[in-house]
Every structure is written in structure tokens, then in C-alpha cells.
Amino acid sequence: MWISEKRNLNFLLKNLKRLQIQSLQNMKNCKTFLLASVVAVAGFSSCSQTAKIEGTLHDAPDSEVIVKLLDVNKYKVLDTLKTNQSGNYKYKLEVKAGQPEFVYLFYKDTKIASLLLQKGDKVNVSSDTLGSFSVTGSDETLKLMDVEKDEAEFNDKFLATAGRLADLTPDSDDAKALKKELSSQYVKYYRSRVKYILTNSHSLTSIPVLYQVVGNGIPVFGQNTDALHFRNICDSLKTVYPESKYVKALDLEAERRQQMLTLGSRISNAEQAGFPELELADVNGQKVKLSSVDSKVVMLYFWNSADAAQNMFNLEVMKHIYNDFHAKGLEIYAVSADTDKAAWASVVKGQKLPWINVCDGFGAASPAISLYNVASLPTVYFIVDGALTQTPKVKDEASLKAYLASVLK
Structure with missing residues (x-):
């Protein structure tokens, strides 16, 4: 609402002192608010560099849950958690941006959860002492669980067939049929894993797929030409997770396999010498x-x-x-x-x-x-x-x- 200039001047003069005091107080409040805002932002930034786990270990009150980090090719124990009387536990770990972590929970020697955690993830884990578990709150973890489930089901079926074969005479018709069945099982699974890594080339869950083994240690991706899969997946992951230690390790393995492929090619194509010259x-x-x-x-x-x-x-x-x-x-x-x-x-x-x-x-x-x-x-x-x-x-x-x-x- 507008008023006359004279009335406005009198109003300002009359209230000048009060306005000065109020202005000083507002400045003080403003500084306090800004400082609090900076602290809050800093605190939020710090907290956002973590992932949180809340879990329940059923039928195991007052027990211990061991938290292990996959440090490229070995486990590193991060902490040992104590469950309460209801079997509940909580844990928070640092996860840097662009560097997801493979984390595994154990009850004694039994794995009770496999997790692939990204910065800001909040996951809920429900498991029992026999190793059955479910997880919510992480899409990548759900993918990892599917990968492990498929691998376990294939190995169970493959080893069962191999066990039946071991009881037969090697040259019998039944043995020949089972060998053919084993070959068919492997080829089918190998093709399914190739399809998985190609459709999930930007997911870190492709890395454990590349390192899967059949039975007593036969690599699923064990052919020299599989070096191409290692290189292609590594290059795709580097565009998303260039600082990930898992991707850097995969890069080294891809290079090693490419060298094997090159060596094999040189040997097979050598005309005069049947080996690379030194x-x-x-x-x-x-x-x-x-x-x-x-x-x-x-x-x-x-x-x-x-x-x-x-x-x-x-x-x-x-x-x-x-x-x-x-x-x-x-x-x-x-x-x-x-x-x-x-x-x-x-x-x-x-x-x-x-x-x-x-x-x-x-x-x-x-x-x-x-x-x-x-x-x-x-x-x-x-x-x-x-x-x-x-x-x-x-x-x-x-x-x-x-x-x-x-x-x-």
C-alpha cells in the first residue's frame, strides 16, 4: 500500500533506530543460517559417501555377522557385527562415487548375503544360518544374486551328470550318451553367460560371470578366443567405472588373455619356426x-x-x-x-x-x-x-x- 512521501519520511525517522537494531539482528541470523547450511551440506556430502546395511539373521540371537569386502581376488574382513536378541544388525561402510563394492556377509563359515553396493544404497538383508537370503534396496545386488543362483544350479546339474558318468565303463553306450549330455549342458550354459555379459556390459555383475568355473575349477570362459569377451566387457565398464579396482584388475586380465591369444595365433601361423623367435x-x-x-x-x-x-x-x-x-x-x-x-x-x-x-x-x-x-x-x-x-x-x-x-x- 502506497503512502505520501511526508508520512513515509516521518515513519522512517521514527523507526530508524528500531530498523538498525533489527537489521543487525537479521544479519547475525543470516550468518548463523548460512553457517548452519554449510555444515549441513558438508555433513550430507560426507554421509552420501556411504552405503547402509540393515539385516536380520533369523534364529540366531546374540550372534556374530562377519562383513567381508572382496579386495579384487581375496576377502578382506571389514568388521564383526553383534546381532541383538531379535537377530538384527546394522552396518555402514564407505563407498566412493563410481566405485561400487562387492560385500559379503558371513555367519561363521557360511555366506549369508552377497551384495554389490553403490554410494547411497540402503539395503535390507534377511537371511538364515544355512545361507538362504533375500535383499531389497539394490538393483545391482539383485542381479548378483541371480548370477550366483544360475551358477549354483548349473554346477549342481553338471556335477550330478559327471557323477553318474564316473560310475560307468568309459566306452559303454551309456557313458558316450552322458558325455554328449555334459557337452550339451556346458555349451548351453556358456551361451547363456555370453548373452548375460553382452546384455549387462555396463554392470559390474559381468565380472564374476567372466571368472565362473565349472565343477572342480574348469573356467567357463577358458578358450583363448574368450579374450575378446574380457576386453570388450572391460572397455564397456571403463566408460562407467574408470576408477573401480575391479575394472582395473579386469583390464590386466584382459591384457594377459589377449597376449595368450596373440601367442597362439603366432604359433599357429608360424611358417618356418614353430615358435616365437627370441x-x-x-x-x-x-x-x-x-x-x-x-x-x-x-x-x-x-x-x-x-x-x-x-x-x-x-x-x-x-x-x-x-x-x-x-x-x-x-x-x-x-x-x-x-x-x-x-x-x-x-x-x-x-x-x-x-x-x-x-x-x-x-x-x-x-x-x-x-x-x-x-x-x-x-x-x-x-x-x-x-x-x-x-x-x-x-x-x-x-x-x-x-x-x-x-x-x-
């Missing part, structure tokens, strides 16, 4: 080609002179093997994954190793290591009559001697 310097600085070694059997031996156990292996096993079989047609081409060439040469000369010893000084980054897809040391390959063979099951001196005796008759 040309490295020996202790005298002279380069020695692997293809120049003219022996019926060449043991391609990857090792590291900085490892005391491998040095002892040279003295206690390798020298005996060499002395027993060298005259019969064995030569050893030993590639050392060392970065200190002087120290390597000192070990070779000190131990008086009589075979071909080479090293490029690049250690684990050596092209020879990646070319032959060496994942651990020591690693042994055999070139028999000029062709790289499938690595035999060599576990110790006895099995090594047995293999060499079989090919150096």
Missing part, C-alpha cells in the same frame, strides 16, 4: 637366437637370478637335469627376468651354469616375457623337433625327468 644377449654380450639352438629338445626356461629359491633350483635340479639329458639331445635356453644384468651375470658365472643364459635387463617389462605370456617365475616351455609343444604337467624334478625321458628316447 634374440637376446648372453653373459658375454653376444646375441643368441632361440631358433639357432640345434637340439631335439629345447627347454625355454624363464627365471630370475635375484630369487634365492630359483638359484637353489638351478643347483639342486636344473644342473642335474642338464647333466643327465644334454648328451641325449637337450639344450636349455634360460631367459632371466632381471633388471641388474651385472648381478645376473655374476650368478650365472658363480653357479657355472653350462646352458645358454640370456637377459635383456628389462625385467618383467621384457618383450620376451610378454611374448610368451609369462605370468609367474619360474616358467618352462618345451620346443620339441622345432615346434613349441603344450606345456606338460611338470611339478618337480621327478616329473621333469619323466617328461624328458619320454621325448628323448
Whole structure:
């Protein structure tokens, strides 16, 4: 409502002091409000970096629930929770944005929940002490539960069929029929898993699918060409979760499998040599080609002179093997994954190793290591009559001697 300028001036003069006091109070209140708002926002931001679990373990009052985090390839215990008299428990863990976590709950040695938690998730878990459970509040967890359920059902069926097969005569018609059935079961499941990862290429639940095993450890994705699935899924996940430790680990595995695929391709397409060529310097600085070694059997031996156990292996096993079989047609081409060439040469000369010893000084980054897809040391390959063979099951001196005796008759 408008009033005259004179009345307005009198009003302002009369109430000037009160307005000044009120203004100061309003400023104070405003500062207090702003400060409280900042604190509240900071608190909310901090809290939003978590996921919350509320659960009930039925028929287990005053018990313990163990919370474990999947740390790439092993469990890490986060906490042990105490349930109340009703079996209820609560837990809150940090989950960073873009870095979901695989979390598992255990009652003693029994898994009672599998969770894939994202920042801000609030899940409710209901489980019993035998391992049956249900979860609400997380779509990714529901996917993970379906993945585990499908895997368990397939393995139960597959192992049951394999058990029936074990009781039959191998060449009987019934055995042949069961082998065909096992093959059919595997192919059907493999195709279903391929379909799953392709339709869920941006979900972290595809990672455990890629690592599933059949029976006693046979990988579902165990063919060399499955490297393509590992790479494609990894690249898709990197667009969504570039900082996830699970995606970074998958990236390394995809690279390893691609190297295996490349190695297999090189071996199958090699025209003159039946193996990838190496040309490295020996202790005298002279380069020695692997293809120049003219022996019926060449043991391609990857090792590291900085490892005391491998040095002892040279003295206690390798020298005996060499002395027993060298005259019969064995030569050893030993590639050392060392970065200190002087120290390597000192070990070779000190131990008086009589075979071909080479090293490029690049250690684990050596092209020879990646070319032959060496994942651990020591690693042994055999070139028999000029062709790289499938690595035999060599576990110790006895099995090594047995293999060499079989090919150096």
C-alpha cells in the first residue's frame, strides 16, 4: 500500500533506530543460517559417501555377522557385527562415487548375503544360518544374486551328470550318451553367460560371470578366443567405472588373455619356426637366437637370478637335469627376468651354469616375457623337433625327468 512521501519520511525517522537494531539482528541470523547450511551440506556430502546395511539373521540371537569386502581376488574382513536378541544388525561402510563394492556377509563359515553396493544404497538383508537370503534396496545386488543362483544350479546339474558318468565303463553306450549330455549342458550354459555379459556390459555383475568355473575349477570362459569377451566387457565398464579396482584388475586380465591369444595365433601361423623367435644377449654380450639352438629338445626356461629359491633350483635340479639329458639331445635356453644384468651375470658365472643364459635387463617389462605370456617365475616351455609343444604337467624334478625321458628316447 502506497503512502505520501511526508508520512513515509516521518515513519522512517521514527523507526530508524528500531530498523538498525533489527537489521543487525537479521544479519547475525543470516550468518548463523548460512553457517548452519554449510555444515549441513558438508555433513550430507560426507554421509552420501556411504552405503547402509540393515539385516536380520533369523534364529540366531546374540550372534556374530562377519562383513567381508572382496579386495579384487581375496576377502578382506571389514568388521564383526553383534546381532541383538531379535537377530538384527546394522552396518555402514564407505563407498566412493563410481566405485561400487562387492560385500559379503558371513555367519561363521557360511555366506549369508552377497551384495554389490553403490554410494547411497540402503539395503535390507534377511537371511538364515544355512545361507538362504533375500535383499531389497539394490538393483545391482539383485542381479548378483541371480548370477550366483544360475551358477549354483548349473554346477549342481553338471556335477550330478559327471557323477553318474564316473560310475560307468568309459566306452559303454551309456557313458558316450552322458558325455554328449555334459557337452550339451556346458555349451548351453556358456551361451547363456555370453548373452548375460553382452546384455549387462555396463554392470559390474559381468565380472564374476567372466571368472565362473565349472565343477572342480574348469573356467567357463577358458578358450583363448574368450579374450575378446574380457576386453570388450572391460572397455564397456571403463566408460562407467574408470576408477573401480575391479575394472582395473579386469583390464590386466584382459591384457594377459589377449597376449595368450596373440601367442597362439603366432604359433599357429608360424611358417618356418614353430615358435616365437627370441634374440637376446648372453653373459658375454653376444646375441643368441632361440631358433639357432640345434637340439631335439629345447627347454625355454624363464627365471630370475635375484630369487634365492630359483638359484637353489638351478643347483639342486636344473644342473642335474642338464647333466643327465644334454648328451641325449637337450639344450636349455634360460631367459632371466632381471633388471641388474651385472648381478645376473655374476650368478650365472658363480653357479657355472653350462646352458645358454640370456637377459635383456628389462625385467618383467621384457618383450620376451610378454611374448610368451609369462605370468609367474619360474616358467618352462618345451620346443620339441622345432615346434613349441603344450606345456606338460611338470611339478618337480621327478616329473621333469619323466617328461624328458619320454621325448628323448
